[in-house]
Amino acid sequence: MAKLPDFEALAIFAKVVELRSFAATAADLGLSTATVSKAVSRLEERLGARLFNRTSRRIALTDAGRTLALRASQLLVDGELAESEALAQSATPRGLVRLAVPMTFGTKTLAPLLPEFLATYPELSIDLSLSDATVDLIGEGFDAAIRIATLPDSSLLARRLCDMPRHVVASPAYFEKHGRPTHPMHLADHACLGYTYLSTPGVWHFSNAAGETASVRPAGPLRANNGEAVLPALLAGLGIADLPEFICGEALASGELEAVLTDWSQSASGVYLVTPPGGPRPARVEVLLDYLAKRLGRKV
Incomplete structure (x- = not known):
């Protein structure tokens, strides 16, 4: 040789x-x-x-x-x-950034921020992958991801942007017909609309300020792998769902949905920017992360 x-x-x-x-x-x-x-x-x-x-x-x-x-x-x-x-x-920030983002959060919250960013950095481009599934950043070649969850310990680097409240919600018509649960265990008697990618989709865990805890196994007519997909069924009065604020916030504000069990909370979750471990990040990735941290930290 x-x-x-x-x-x-x-x-x-x-x-x-x-x-x-x-x-x-x-x-x-x-x-x-x-x-x-x-x-x-x-x-x-x-x-x-x-x-x-x-x-x-x-x-x-x-x-x-x-x-x-x-x-x-x-x-x-x-x-x-x-x-x-x-x-x-x-x-110099230039090149392609591959970013993975949950579907509804990506379309409703993140995508409207991108035109300003791309206009500021004309030599950058973004490959935006929208999916509620947890992607393998390293194995699938992503530069970064946004995750809305209680993050488990891992080798990934995570920057917390803000809290993401969750609400147990249903339409006024549903509550009028079926009554309002006042304790998490009452949910066992209600139609619950499920979200596949919760950290424990088969069990909803609750706690309150007094230190009490409760767990319930939701059952109902619909389960989806995208939280926004349950909104039509919620608005039609078909059940109760546990949803993050970025999905149900507008309907709560308009009165189309109402929240119950407000003195109980589920596991604290937040909005995180997650990147693979390693040495210094390229400028193309760093400027996007800084931009999203500033904008989402204020907006969400």
Whole structure:
């Protein structure tokens, strides 16, 4: 198998040619003089030719050294240029950001924020994936995700934006016909509309300020993997649902839905920006996360 060129030794050699001194090269590169000398010796051994004639006072290129110097100097210039361009690329927000967001939150809350962001950063583009399922950020190649949940411990990095209240709601017509539950255990006697992607979809857990807890297994005519999909059934008076505020908030404000069990709460959930672990994030990701943190922290 062919060996790669000794780029480090070539770069050090080019710097010695430029500065005409092993000591000056060592100082310029932050190396010891011995390290510079060994790199040049390594290159000479590899090429089978002496590159410098050295005396105690000066160095001079040999014929082989002069032949190599132009190429090595160009390699050094190209390497410095490539590194500068890479650093500029990482510092300037440009490129594609893949972002995973829950369906309804994405369409109602996040999507209206994106035109301003894209106008501010015209060299950026966003691949927005909308799904209430929890995606594998690393395995599926996402740069970030928004999650609305009580997050379990994981290796992912999470930035909490705000709380996300949940409400147990139904239409006034439903309550008029079936009565209002005043304790979570009363929900066992009601038609409950379920949401598949709750952390425990088969059990609703409640607690109150007095430290009491209660758990109920909801049952009813409809269960969906998107919270907004149960709204028509709720408004039609078919049952009770447990929904986050971003889904049911407008209907609560208009009086189309009413909340019960307001002195009870479920597991505290929040809106999080989640990113894979690792080193510094690219500028294209960092500016989007900062923008969403500022806007969603105020808006939600």
